[in-house]
Amino acid sequence: MDAGPFVVDGIRTQKLHPWPVRIMHWINAAAIIVMIGSGLGIYNDSVIIQGLHFPEYLVLGSWMAKNLQWHLAAMWVFMLNGLAYLIYGIATGRFRNKLFPITAGEIWETIRETMRLKLSHEDVTMYNAVQKTLYIVVIVAAVAQVVSGFAIWKPMQLSWLTDALGGFQIARIIHLTGMAIIAGFLLVHVALALLVPRTLWAMLSGGPKITTRTVEAAR
Amino acid sequence: MRSPFRPDRVPDPAILDDHRPALRALERRGFLRGGLSLGALTMLTGCDVSDSSSIGQALKAVNVLNDRVQEVLFSSTKLAPEYPESRVLKPPRFNAYYEIEDVKPLDRATWRLELAGLIQDKRPWTVEQIATLPEREMTIRHICVEGWDYIGQWSGVPLRTFLERVGADLTAKYVVFKTGDDYPSSIDMPTALHPQTLLATKYAKEILPDPFGFPLRLRTSTKLGFKNPKWITAIEVTNTWVPGYWEKLGFNWFSGL
Incomplete structure (x- = not known):
């Protein structure tokens, strides 16, 4: 290929969080809060763990009919936005650049540093191994929520799916567990973003310009 | 036989004409209320929004959309x-x-x-x-x-x-x-x-x-x-x-x- 002297092939300079990432992030933030808030109300109507009721102030919607309306409306936003995010992350190589590779030694090292309260966030453009792991876990949990959600919503039309998960009640337990994982992630994620406000600002403004090698560079 | 689904006494359609101005006023009031519900957005954290709000209407619209989606998902066999x-x-x-x-x-x-x-x-x-x-x-x-x-x-x-x-x-x-x-x-x-x-x-x-x-x-x-x-x-x-x-x-x- 005859590249001119000023064209750097395979190198791309862009913001840390390009605008599609930021838009999808905040749509997802709103959708997930609605999904959890309304889901807790639906759970309360027929509890899975005896004695575990979620307090009313966490619930979105005044009663079951409203909980369901919120849940079955926001699910489309959550699902379509999540799908767009997955396609974007794979197509642009963002997942590969940001989340891989992770080594066990790296995870251990980060945990030890974190235990000594050495939160090294000097460089917000790089995720440490624990961050990478958590992001992968929460993405997998979100996909599991959509799958188990369909198994609960359509246990007859999609009976193969419900059966594959172990049945209707098991699907509900998976759905509750997925919610707990996402809610746990949310607490850590928001706490750390507040501790290191630069990361929060980066998700609003796009953050510093970074240079990444694109797929073409490997040719 | 009379349908058991119909009310015993059907209202006279002329009533509509008699009360047309009042009906129009009602619609205007609804419009004003719709405008106010923009303010209700800020009360989202309070967790419930009345049915007449734009959010309530949007949720109902998606509820109806979900009926259509389910009709498509339904298999008769x-x-x-x-x-x-x-x-x-x-x-x-x-x-x-x-x-x-x-x-x-x-x-x-x-x-x-x-x-x-x-x-x-x-x-x-x-x-x-x-x-x-x-x-x-x-x-x-x-x-x-x-x-x-x-x-x-x-x-x-x-x-x-x-x-x-x-x-x-x-x-x-x-x-x-x-x-x-x-x-x-x-x-x-x-x-x-x-x-x-x-x-x-x-x-x-x-x-x-x-x-x-x-x-x-x-x-x-x-x-x-x-x-x-x-x-x-x-x-x-x-x-x-x-x-x-x-x-x-x-x-x-x-x-x-």
């Missing part, structure tokens, strides 16, 4: 899984908008199933006549909108067979039910014609006990529990959509499984 008889719950779990003590049993001798709408032969049916119809048995999972479930064994005439027998218009959109416990309900025609949609008269091979809908109830494998009215007293085939008891309160109408 796919059967729900059936289960071994050993798993049948006896007696079944009771559920209604009131407690089991408040069930008002229907009298076998005076009970009639009335027919209305797009049906050729509207002669009412007695318990004995229903019993002569061909029967199908199914052992299926009952799933409640609340999240609980159980396996139940139901038998009765397939609704499709019954509708064909009375000459119903099978191209109509809806089948509407009236019940002894004032629990109106309606389903789409494709669901009505599904092989696992029965007018059930028996549970676990025994005549339906009073609390579970004697002498006739709907049992479909393709919808949530609340879409199965008990103590049916009238059936209407129609192209007019009529929401049921829970749908009027905001639950999803199609509620397919």
Whole structure:
């Protein structure tokens, strides 16, 4: 290929969080809060763990009919936005650049540093191994929520799916567990973003310009 | 015979003309209220927004959209899984908008199933006549909108067979039910014609006990529990959509499984 002297092939300079990432992030933030808030109300109507009721102030919607309306409306936003995010992350190589590779030694090292309260966030453009792991876990949990959600919503039309998960009640337990994982992630994620406000600002403004090698560079 | 679905006294249409200015004023008020509901957005954290707000309207619109999505997802040939008889719950779990003590049993001798709408032969049916119809048995999972479930064994005439027998218009959109416990309900025609949609008269091979809908109830494998009215007293085939008891309160109408 005859590249001119000023064209750097395979190198791309862009913001840390390009605008599609930021838009999808905040749509997802709103959708997930609605999904959890309304889901807790639906759970309360027929509890899975005896004695575990979620307090009313966490619930979105005044009663079951409203909980369901919120849940079955926001699910489309959550699902379509999540799908767009997955396609974007794979197509642009963002997942590969940001989340891989992770080594066990790296995870251990980060945990030890974190235990000594050495939160090294000097460089917000790089995720440490624990961050990478958590992001992968929460993405997998979100996909599991959509799958188990369909198994609960359509246990007859999609009976193969419900059966594959172990049945209707098991699907509900998976759905509750997925919610707990996402809610746990949310607490850590928001706490750390507040501790290191630069990361929060980066998700609003796009953050510093970074240079990444694109797929073409490997040719 | 007069349709049991129509009010006894139909209002005079001229009333509309008499009150046109008042109606217009109402609409204007609604518009103002809609504008105010922008402010209600800020109260989202308070967790409930009244139905008249734009958010309430948007949620209702998606609720209707979900009906359409479910009509597309519905398969008229796919059967729900059936289960071994050993798993049948006896007696079944009771559920209604009131407690089991408040069930008002229907009298076998005076009970009639009335027919209305797009049906050729509207002669009412007695318990004995229903019993002569061909029967199908199914052992299926009952799933409640609340999240609980159980396996139940139901038998009765397939609704499709019954509708064909009375000459119903099978191209109509809806089948509407009236019940002894004032629990109106309606389903789409494709669901009505599904092989696992029965007018059930028996549970676990025994005549339906009073609390579970004697002498006739709907049992479909393709919808949530609340879409199965008990103590049916009238059936209407129609192209007019009529929401049921829970749908009027905001639950999803199609509620397919």
